[in-house]
Amino acid sequence: MRLLILKCSARKRGDAEPLPAVERYDGPLWRVLRSYQHEQPIFAADLDVYGLSAEYGLIPGATPIPDYERTMAPERADELRPQILAAFQGLMGRGYEQLCLGVSDRYLRAMAGWEAYVPEGVGVTLTDGMMGEKLGQLRAWLEGRAWVPPSASRPERIVAPETPRGEVVLSGVQLRLSREEVLERARAALVSDGAGAGRYRDWYVVVDGRPVSAKWLAGVISGLPTTKFDAANARRALLALGVDVERAVEGLPAAISRR
Numbered sequence: 001m002r003l004l005i006l007k008c009s010a011r012k013r014g015d016a017e018p019l020p021a022v023e024r025y026d027g028p029l030w031r032v033l034r035s036y037q038h039e040q041p042i043f044a045a046d047l048d049v050y051g052l053s054a055e056y057g058l059i060p061g062a063t064p065i066p067d068y069e070r071t072m073a074p075e076r077a078d079e080l081r082p083q084i085l086a087a088f089q090g091l092m093g094r095g096y097e098q099l100c101l102g103v104s105d106r107y108l109r110a111m112a113g114w115e116a117y118v119p120e121g122v123g124v125t126l127t128d129g130m131m132g133e134k135l136g137q138l139r140a141w142l143e144g145r146a147w148v149p150p151s152a153s154r155p156e157r158i159v160a161p162e163t164p165r166g167e168v169v170l171s172g173v174q175l176r177l178s179r180e181e182v183l184e185r186a187r188a189a190l191v192s193d194g195a196g197a198g199r200y201r202d203w204y205v206v207v208d209g210r211p212v213s214a215k216w217l218a219g220v221i222s223g224l225p226t227t228k229f230d231a232a233n234a235r236r237a238l239l240a241l242g243v244d245v246e247r248a249v250e251g252l253p254a255a256i257s258r259r
Helices: 028-039 074-094 105-109 131-142 179-193 214-222 231-240
Strands: 002-007 047-053 057-060 098-102 123-126 167-170 173-176 203-207 210-213 245-247
Touching: 002 028, 028 131, 047 074, 057 074, 074 105, 098 131, 167 231, 173 214, 179 203, 179 210, 179 214, 203 214, 203 231, 210 214, 214 231, 231 245
Parallel strands: 002 047, 002 098, 098 123
Antiparallel strands: 047 057, 167 173, 203 210, 203 245
16 A cells, blocks of 8 residues: 655646545645546555645545645644644554655655654655655555656756855845855854754755755755745755755655665
8 A cells, every 4th residue: 555645736626515635725736636546446545645735634535524725834734743743653653665755845844753663664655846846756656666856957067157246135134244154154053953954855965975964054054944945945045145055866765665
């Protein structure tokens, strides 16, 4: 059996009567799922679908829900986390062989700590990147095949300009730093408290031979929590300050074992 968890979508069907979550949510990932279920009903039979909702928490895809509007703000994610983790722990006791999480960073915050509940040997996939990449990753996972990204759209390294701007605004915070100043702050943070430095899903920065999360480093130099900006803006800020960014092998986080 396989377990798929998709975040709720802002786009929803507006029917007045309650609809199953898998029908109510009408975002791109949910459309890919419904297309697969329609085209491959026999193979889809081994798939359990859950929605990660800012309103209801972690719910089965068959749960009838009304139309609603609510976003996963950081405070809401923190409020929901205990009940979501409890529900997720229960799901992990059902013997799933594969798990796919189609969630954004904002929604992943509501599941912080989920890795501890995944039994050894369970294959884990997290969709990541631009929406087109996420859709391709989900479709490949549903069909039981490896996703091969278009090489032209997935550079292994982005090199900062030879003459970087040296200043950038990240989520309202003005940063004026040289490349060496960024690296010095990274070194100091690693010495004092490197928690989270090695947890990255896709992009990282090399500091004295050590790969560290691009988002973590952007948080260090800005003083912002990483929930205040996304990975793309973290990369943009670092490149503007002269820091190269690298892509993890196959886009997978070093801290999570997958099959």
